[in-house]
Amino acid sequence: MVGRDATDELNISHSPDTVKGMNRFRIGTLTGNWSNFVPPIQGGVFSLTEAENDPKPTAVDNINPITSTAEAKATGGIVGAAPPAWSEKELSPLLQAPKTQTPDEFYTQAVQDDINESLNNYPSLDAETQGAITKKYQALHELVKSEGLYDCDYRRYGIEMIRYAGLFAGFVILLRLGWYASSAVFLGTFWQQIMFTAHDAGHRGITHNFVIDTLIGIFIGDFWCGLSIGWWKSSHNVHHLVTNSPEHDPDIQNIPLFATSPEFLKSISSSYYGGFVFVYDAVADFTLKFQSYTYYPIMAFARFNLHFLSWLHLLQPSRPSMGRVWWTRPAEIISIFGYFAWYGYLVCYLCIPTWRERAIFIIVSYFCTLPLHVQITLSHWGMPTCVLPGECFAQHQLRTTMDVDCPTWLDFFHGGLQFQAVHHLFPRMPRHNLRKAQPLVRDFCKDTGIKYTILGFTDGNKKVLSKLDEITKQAGLLAKCQAHMAATGESGLH
Numbered sequence: 001m002v003g004r005d006a007t008d009e010l011n012i013s014h015s016p017d018t019v020k021g022m023n024r025f026r027i028g029t030l031t032g033n034w035s036n037f038v039p040p041i042q043g044g045v046f047s048l049t050e051a052e053n054d055p056k057p058t059a060v061d062n063i064n065p066i067t068s069t070a071e072a073k074a075t076g077g078i079v080g081a082a083p084p085a086w087s088e089k090e091l092s093p094l095l096q097a098p099k100t101q102t103p104d105e106f107y108t109q110a111v112q113d114d115i116n117e118s119l120n121n122y123p124s125l126d127a128e129t130q131g132a133i134t135k136k137y138q139a140l141h142e143l144v145k146s147e148g149l150y151d152c153d154y155r156r157y158g159i160e161m162i163r164y165a166g167l168f169a170g171f172v173i174l175l176r177l178g179w180y181a182s183s184a185v186f187l188g189t190f191w192q193q194i195m196f197t198a199h200d201a202g203h204r205g206i207t208h209n210f211v212i213d214t215l216i217g218i219f220i221g222d223f224w225c226g227l228s229i230g231w232w233k234s235s236h237n238v239h240h241l242v243t244n245s246p247e248h249d250p251d252i253q254n255i256p257l258f259a260t261s262p263e264f265l266k267s268i269s270s271s272y273y274g275g276f277v278f279v280y281d282a283v284a285d286f287t288l289k290f291q292s293y294t295y296y297p298i299m300a301f302a303r304f305n306l307h308f309l310s311w312l313h314l315l316q317p318s319r320p321s322m323g324r325v326w327w328t329r330p331a332e333i334i335s336i337f338g339y340f341a342w343y344g345y346l347v348c349y350l351c352i353p354t355w356r357e358r359a360i361f362i363i364v365s366y367f368c369t370l371p372l373h374v375q376i377t378l379s380h381w382g383m384p385t386c387v388l389p390g391e392c393f394a395q396h397q398l399r400t401t402m403d404v405d406c407p408t409w410l411d412f413f414h415g416g417l418q419f420q421a422v423h424h425l426f427p428r429m430p431r432h433n434l435r436k437a438q439p440l441v442r443d444f445c446k447d448t449g450i451k452y453t454i455l456g457f458t459d460g461n462k463k464v465l466s467k468l469d470e471i472t473k474q475a476g477l478l479a480k481c482q483a484h485m486a487a488t489g490e491s492g493l494h
Helices: 007-013 016-025 048-053 069-074 103-121 127-146 154-177 180-202 210-224 229-241 282-300 302-314 320-325 328-351 355-367 370-381 393-400 408-414 417-425 431-448 457-488
Strands: 268-270 276-278 403-405 454-456
Touching (some): 007 127, 007 229, 180 431, 282 457, 302 328, 370 403, 454 457
C-alpha cells in the first residue's frame, strides 16, 4: 500500500473503533486530492531529491503511469505517480510486437496486452472518474450498514449446525458399520461445509468480536480440520487488499504448479513471502504445459499442502507485534495436535483395521474437499492480474473478482463463496446477507459503468481453464523466442 490511498481498504477491514484508534499514528493531514504512486516493488521511485538533481523523470513527473514490472525494470525503474488526467492516446498500447521478438519483448508485450484489455473494458483511470467511483462506493458502504447487512442472523447458523451434525453423524455411523470409503465421503463433505463458517470467523463476520470469532475459527479450522486459522488470516487478508497482484497476492503465487498471469513467465519477487523469488525455471516451463489438465487433480489433494503451510506459519519465530494475541499461536498448535489425535489416531489407526483401508479412507476424505478448493480459486484465477495505478479500491475488486450464479436453494453448497465480488467489497459482512447485498452491488456497477462479472458454475470453470490454457500458450511462445535467440546467437536470452 506504499504511496497509495488506503482509506477504503482500512474501513472495510476494521471495525469503526479500530479505525478511530489509528489516529494515534497520524503524522500529518493531507489537503487536496492524492494521486496514487507506483509501489517500489513495481519500480516506483519516490525521491524528490532525484527530481531536483537529475533531469530524468521521477515519480512526480511520470511519463507513462500504466506500466508493468517488466517495463519498470527495462526503463531503470523510472515510473511513478499517476497524473491528474490521462487521454485515450496516453493509454494506448506502449509496444508494438515485431515479427521476431526477443524474450524480453515478448514478455513485456504479454503483460501490456493484459493491461490494455482492462483499460478497454473498465472506466477511465483519470482522477475525476476514479474519485467519483470512490465516493459512490463509500455511499454504498453507508447504505449497506444502514440496511443492517452487517448484523448476523444467528438462526442461520443454527441451520448450518444441523447440517454439520448430520454429516458428522453419517461419518461416525458408516465408520462403525465398516463402510470406510462411504464414511470418508461424509467426513470430507463435513470438512468442505464447516470451513465456510471458519471463513466467516476469520473475517470476524459472526460476532464481530475478535476473541470470540478467533476461538470459533480455531475450534473449526484447527481442531476439526487441522488447518491453521492464523495462517489463513495472514494470507487471506493480504489477498483481499491486493487481489490478483502477482507481486503481492499469495493466493496466485503458485509457481511452478500454476501461473495465472504472464508476469509469472519471469522470476518474480513476493512481498508476502519476504522477498522470496518465485523462479520461472525449467521445472515451471514443463509443468505449465499441462496446468489446465493438472488443475483438478491438484485441487483434489490441495489439502495436504494446506497442512504444510499451516505448520510453516505456526513454527516460524513469534513476532513481537503479536502483543495481546500471543495466546492464539499456542491455542492453534494444541488444537491441531487435537485434530491429528482424533483423525489420525482414533479414526484412522484404531477404527480402521488395515493399512490399505486406512490409505483409501485418507485419500477419499481429502479428495471430497475438491469442491472447496475449486470454489476458492474459481472467482479469481480467470480474472485480470495487472495492476493499474490510480485505480480505486472498488473498481480493482470488481475487476479482479467474479461472482458465481446459482439458485438460492444451492447456496449451502457454495457457502457464500459464490458472492466473491460482493464479499470483496464488504469482507466483514455475514455471508447469509451477501445475497441481499448483491442487488445493491449490481446497481452500483450500472451507475459507475464498472463491469460486474457473474457466470454459472460450469462457465466459471471454463473461464479458469481458458485462462490457464492462455498462459500455457504464452509460455510456449516465450520458449520459441528463447530458442530463436539461442539459435541466432543474439542477446536477450535469459
